[in-house]
Amino acid sequence: MGIGSKKDLxxxxxxxxxxxxxxxxxxxxxxxxxxxxxxAELTFAERLNVxxxxxGLGKSFLLDVIWWALTDTWPCRxxxxxxxxxxxxxxxxxxxTISFSLNDFFAKSAxxxxxxxxxxxxxxxxxxVQEAGIVVYAMEDGSFAVFHGIGRLADSxxxxxxxxxxxxxxxxxxxxxxxxxxxxxxxxxxxxEKNREAFAAxxxxxxxxxxxxxxxxxPCDLAADRFGHALLTISMGYGEPVPFCLASQAVRRVLxxxxxLVWSIEEYKRQCRGDQSPAVTILYDYVEAHMHPVWQRxxxxxxxxxxxxxxxxTQYFFTTLSPIVLGSLEDIFAVGNNAxxxxxxxxxxxxxxxxxxxxxxKQGCFGNWLTSEAFDLPTDxxxxxxxxxxxxGSRVRDPGLTRNEALQLEQRMLATLSEVDPxxxxxxxxxxxxxx
Numbered sequence: 001m002g003i004g005s006k007k008d009l010x011x012x013x014x015x016x017x018x019x020x021x022x023x024x025x026x027x028x029x030x031x032x033x034x035x036x037x038x039x040a041e042l043t044f045a046e047r048l049n050v051x052x053x054x055x056g057l058g059k060s061f062l063l064d065v066i067w068w069a070l071t072d073t074w075p076c077r078x079x080x081x082x083x084x085x086x087x088x089x090x091x092x093x094x095x096x097t098i099s100f101s102l103n104d105f106f107a108k109s110a111x112x113x114x115x116x117x118x119x120x121x122x123x124x125x126x127x128x129v130q131e132a133g134i135v136v137y138a139m140e141d142g143s144f145a146v147f148h149g150i151g152r153l154a155d156s157x158x159x160x161x162x163x164x165x166x167x168x169x170x171x172x173x174x175x176x177x178x179x180x181x182x183x184x185x186x187x188x189x190x191x192x193e194k195n196r197e198a199f200a201a202x203x204x205x206x207x208x209x210x211x212x213x214x215x216x217x218x219p220c221d222l223a224a225d226r227f228g229h230a231l232l233t234i235s236m237g238y239g240e241p242v243p244f245c246l247a248s249q250a251v252r253r254v255l256x257x258x259x260x261l262v263w264s265i266e267e268y269k270r271q272c273r274g275d276q277s278p279a280v281t282i283l284y285d286y287v288e289a290h291m292h293p294v295w296q297r298x299x300x301x302x303x304x305x306x307x308x309x310x311x312x313x314t315q316y317f318f319t320t321l322s323p324i325v326l327g328s329l330e331d332i333f334a335v336g337n338n339a340x341x342x343x344x345x346x347x348x349x350x351x352x353x354x355x356x357x358x359x360x361x362k363q364g365c366f367g368n369w370l371t372s373e374a375f376d377l378p379t380d381x382x383x384x385x386x387x388x389x390x391x392x393g394s395r396v397r398d399p400g401l402t403r404n405e406a407l408q409l410e411q412r413m414l415a416t417l418s419e420v421d422p423x424x425x426x427x428x429x430x431x432x433x434x435x436x
Contacts, residue, residue, distance in 0.1 A: 025315045026281070027103040029069060033094040034115075035061040036353040043357070044315075045342035048304070048333065050326070051319045052374040053346025057353050059319040060140060062346075063283045064088065066317055069100040069111075070135050070281060071147040071164050072125065079166035079176070082143055087122070090115045098122065133279035134264045134311075138257050140285040142169045142249065146179075146260055148267060172256045173232075173244070180267065184244070184259050185232045188219055198266045201310060205258045208306040211295040217251060219244075250290035254299070257284075265311060277312035288322035296324040301332050323369035330362045345373055388416050392423075396430055403436050 031040045036058040051059050064085055068074055075085025090096030099112040113122040135147035148163040165179040175183030182190065191199035207216040215237035233241035234251065244252065261280075268278045282303075288296045300318065307314045320326065326343075334340040346355045363369050367380040379386045395401055395409060410427070417423055 025103055025279075025313070026066060026070060026100065027108065028099075028101040028110075029066065030097075030099045031065055031088075032098075033091045033096040034065070034088045034098060037355070038091070038352060040355050042344060042355065043342075044317075046313075046315060046340050048329070048341035049315070049317045050329065050341070050343045051317065051346070051355075052321065052326070052343070053355070054348065055321075057346040057348060058355075059346060060084070060285050061088070062355075063137065063285050063317060063319060065098060067135065067137050067145060067147075067283060068122075069098070073164050075137065075139070075143075075145045075166050078145065078164055079143075079168065079171075081168050082166055084139060084141060084143075085145065085166070088115075133281065134261075134268060135281045135283065136257070136261055136264060137283040138253065138285060138287075140289055142253055142256070143167060144172065144256060144260050146264055148264060148271075167256075167260065169252070169256070172259070181263050184256065187259070187263060188232065195266070198262055201265075202258060202262045205262060205306055205310060206255065208302045209254050209258060209299060211292065212298040213294065217255065219255075248290065250292075250295065253289065261310075277310070280307065280311040280314045282307075282314060282316045284316070284318050287318045287320050288325050293324050296322050297328045300325060300328055304332060321375075323366045323375065326369045326372075326374055327363065327366040329360075333360050335360055343374075347376075382416075385416050388412055389423075401434075403434075406431065406434075406436065 025046050026044055027046075029040070029042045029044065031037055033039075036056075040058075040062070051062060053059050064075065065088055067085075068088070074087040076082045076087070088096070088098070096115040097112060098114075099110070101108050101110040111125050113124045115121075116123045133149045135145075137145040137147075139145065144167045146165050146167065163179075165176060167176055167179070171179075171183070173183050173185060175181050175186070181187055188199070188202070191202065203216075203218055206218055210216040215235065218235055220233045220235050220241040232244040234244055234247055234255070236242050236247070236251075244255070247255075265278060265280075269276075287300060291299065304314075304316070318325075329341075332341075333343075341360070343358050343360045344355055345358050346353060348354075358373050361372075363372055369375065370377045370380040379389070381389065392409060392413075395405070413423070413427065
């Protein structure tokens with residue numbers, strides 16, 4: 001049988017890469033005149049990609065664009081109940097383009113699209129073969145988007161559309177009507193009875209992701225509400241198990257993420273009829289949302305180590321506003337000659353939003369991250385203490401400072417500083433130098 005078209009060559013290339021075990025990663029992305037960015041040009045790392053920046057500067061928007069680049073769809077198009085994940089729009093009166101490339105370590109595939117004002121859609125991608133793999137997007141509001149490139153596997157029709165779904169918090173429990181899953185409650189029951197391997201993988205993942213120093217967050221036996229409906233309960237390490245619907249937002253988010261990830265991997269293995277672990281891409285918006293600092297400190301490293309065993313090659317895209325999350329990466333962030341990770345920071349500079357790749361340098365403690373490029377604070381103090389320090393710095397250098405004025409400053413220090421603040425020692429030394 002001959003190969004007569006460019007399309008056929010693409011499909012043959014895909015099948016060869018599929019059999020070779022090549023694991024694609026998103027390597028490059030360029031966005032022009034979309035969202036808050038006039039131009040955003042990024043070369044991503046093959047493993048961790050961490051994004052910081054102020055509120056409203058485009059962190060979540062950037063994850064939406066990355067999702068689109070990987071899946072060729074926007075989250076809001078998949079579920080009308082979603083109030084975010086809308087398609088990117090160009091700036092007023094400007095043309096917009098998005099370009100990106102995937103690298104499977106054997107070859108690159110480059111794509112580019114432009115926004116068509118008439119159809120109000122992104123066009124120009126043409127025929128592109130979706131790489132087999134999984135994308136899980138944890139959105140900040142507790143919703144999730146999941147993509148399966150299963151439709152492109154070698155034992156199926158390569159022209160079949162890959163599968164993408166968006167789960168609201170209610171969909172996670174009951175299962176959305178358009179996804180081949182039964183929801184968290186029924187799937188966990190089925191796994192426990194008929195798929196012990198999947199249930200064991202879920203429990204192990206939850207054990208790894210649970211807060212440090214606490215009992216693992218594991219599902220307990222089902223309970224019934226007053227209407228006879230099954231309720232999933234969770235052991236919280238105290239008293240009676242807590243119904244999933246009454247658990248904290250942080251617990252529900254992590255447990256939902258673990259369930260959808262394990263379900264995606266199991267569905268992949270079922271449809272490709274094999275045990276090969278799929279390539280996985282994780283998009284996690286505001287990874288610290290609703291979490292106690294103890295959990296913030298352990299979640300990302302725990303997730304990276306857990307997925308080394310559960311999945312194939314995994315590429316991560318995290319957004320965060322937490323110095324604790326950044327500090328937690330110091331032990332795992334690969335820099336230098338073996339750099340597999342990258343940190344990007346978004347800033348507002350002269351009324352223009354700019355994103356740059358920054359050098360990741362260990363800060364030693366979480367407080368030092370506050371004064372790093374990630375957050376740009378002048379100090380790690382409260383606002384009143386910071387202003388007091390500024391005034392003290394200028395007054396002690398004033399040769400005309402009187403003793404009464406120094407006593408007035410002392411009253412402000414008493415109202416602002418703790419009794420053990422090191423500044424009291426410096427105050428005594430200053431007063432002695434003045435003979436007071």
